[in-house]
Amino acid sequence: xxxxxxxxxxxxxxxxPEPTASPVAAPAEVTASPANGVDxxxxxxSGGRFSAFAxxxxxxxxxxxxxxxxxxxxxxxxxxxxxxxxxxxxLLLLAPLVLFPAFFMAGIIPxxxxxxxxxxxxxxxxxxxxxxxLNFLYWYFNAYLLTNERVVDIDWxxxxxxxxxxxxxxxxxxxxxxxxxxxAGIFDFGDVVIQTAGELPNFDFENVPHPQLVAKxxxxxxxxxxxxxxxxx
Amino acid sequence: xxxxxxxxxxxxxxxxxxxxxxxxxxxxFYFVLSLIITRQVDLMNQVxxxxxxxxxxxxxxxxxxxxxxxxxxxxxLI
Numbered sequence: 001x002x003x004x005x006x007x008x009x010x011x012x013x014x015x016x017p018e019p020t021a022s023p024v025a026a027p028a029e030v031t032a033s034p035a036n037g038v039d040x041x042x043x044x045x046s047g048g049r050f051s052a053f054a055x056x057x058x059x060x061x062x063x064x065x066x067x068x069x070x071x072x073x074x075x076x077x078x079x080x081x082x083x084x085x086x087x088x089x090x091l092l093l094l095a096p097l098v099l100f101p102a103f104f105m106a107g108i109i110p111x112x113x114x115x116x117x118x119x120x121x122x123x124x125x126x127x128x129x130x131x132x133x134l135n136f137l138y139w140y141f142n143a144y145l146l147t148n149e150r151v152v153d154i155d156w157x158x159x160x161x162x163x164x165x166x167x168x169x170x171x172x173x174x175x176x177x178x179x180x181x182x183x184a185g186i187f188d189f190g191d192v193v194i195q196t197a198g199e200l201p202n203f204d205f206e207n208v209p210h211p212q213l214v215a216k217x218x219x220x221x222x223x224x225x226x227x228x229x230x231x232x233x
Numbered sequence: 234x235x236x237x238x239x240x241x242x243x244x245x246x247x248x249x250x251x252x253x254x255x256x257x258x259x260x261x262f263y264f265v266l267s268l269i270i271t272r273q274v275d276l277m278n279q280v281x282x283x284x285x286x287x288x289x290x291x292x293x294x295x296x297x298x299x300x301x302x303x304x305x306x307x308x309x310l311i
Contacts, residue, residue: 049285059284074283115310119256122303126296127263133270133296140289141277154281160273164280 038217042073045210050140052076053209062145062152063164073146073214076139077207078189085135092128096121144205146218151194153203167196167203170225175218177211194218253311260304267297 042055054060054074062071103109112120138156145152152166172194179190190211194203208214274293278286 049283057283059282061282063280113311116252116256119303119307119310122306123260123263126299126303129296129299130263130267130270133293137270137274137277137289141281143281145281156277160269162276162280 038213038220041213042217045213052079060145062154064152064166065147066149069147069149071145071147073144073217075144075146075205075208075214076142078187078209080183080187080189081207082135082139085131089128089132092131093125096124144203144208146214146221148221151203151218153205165201165203167194167200169218169221170229171196171198171200172218172222173197175215175222177215179211192218256307256311257304260300260307264297264300264304267293267300271297 039055045053046055046057047053052075055072057071057074060071060074100109104111141154141156143154145154148169150166150168151172152164155163155165157163174195176193177190178193179185179188184190184207187209188211189207189209192203192205192208192211192214194205196202205211205214271290271293274290278290
C-alpha cells in the first residue's frame with residue numbers, strides 16, 4: 001500500500017514544486033511555472049468523452065454551476081473498476097448459446113412452445129442490456145468535479161437516490177492521495193481524500209485515475225487561494 | 234376421452250395460463266422500470282451534462298421502446 005500525503009497548503013510554500021512521487025516528470029521548459037506544468041500534465045493524461053479522467057473538458061455543465069465557474073477536472077472511477085460487470089455481461093451473453101442448448105439436450109429444461117422460447121431469449125438479451133445500461137449509468141454519472149472555485153462530488157447510490165456535495169477550495173484543509181494494491185499501482189488509480197474545514201463533509205474521490213496528480217492540482221489551487229487571501233483578506 | 238384426461242388438459246391449460254400471466258406481469262414491471270430509468274437519466278443529465286448526454290438519453294429511450302415491443306410480442310406469441 002503506497003500512501004502519499006501532500007502537505008497542507010499553509011505548510012507547503014517552502015516545499016519544492018513537486019512534493020509528490022509523480023510518475024511523470026514535468027517537461028523542463030514548463031517547470032518555471034508550476035501551474036502550467038501541472039495543467040500541462042493534466043492535459044497530457046486527459047482522455048476522450050468516455051474517459052474517467054478529463055482535464056478542462058468542453059461542454060460539461062452541472063447542477064448549481066455558477067457564472068464564470070470552469071471545470072478543471074472531471075473524474076470518475078478508473079475504467080478498470082468496470083471489469084467485474086463486463087465479465088458478468090460476457091457470461092450472460094454467452095449463456096443462451098452454450099448453457100441453454102445443453103440444458104435442453106440434458107432434459108433439465110422441459111420443451112416449451114417456440115413463441116415462448118423466442119420471448120424468453122429476447123427477454124434474456126434485453127435484461128442483459130439493462131444490466132449493462134444501469135452499470136454504465138452508475139459509473140458515468142458518479143462523477144467528481146474540480147472547478148476553479150470548488151470540488152463537487154456527485155453520488156448516485158441507486159437509480160433513484162442521489163447526493164451532490166460541494167466545498168469551496170478555500171475550505172480545503174488537507175489532501176491525501178492513496179494507492180493500494182498491485183492493480184491500482186499498475187493502472188495508476190487510487191483514492192483522493194479531501195478534508196474540509198468545519199462541519200462540511202469530507203470528500204473521498206474513490207478509485208480515480210492519477211490520484212497523485214489530482215492531489216497535486218488541488219494542493220496548487222489551495223496554495224493559490226491562500227496567497228490570494230493573504231494579499232487581500 | 235376419459236375424465237382424467239380432460240382434467241389433465243385443463244390443469245395443463247391452467248399452468249400455461251398462469252405462466253403467461255406471470256410473464257406478462259413481469260414484463261409489465263420491466264417496462265415500468267425502463268420508463269423510470271428514462272426519467273432518471275433525464276435527471277442525471279440535468280445534474281451532470283456532457284456532450285454525449287443526448288446520445289445517452291436516446292439510448293435509454295430506445296431501450297424503453299424495445300421493452301415495450303417485447304411486452305406486446307409476449308402478449309401475441311405466448
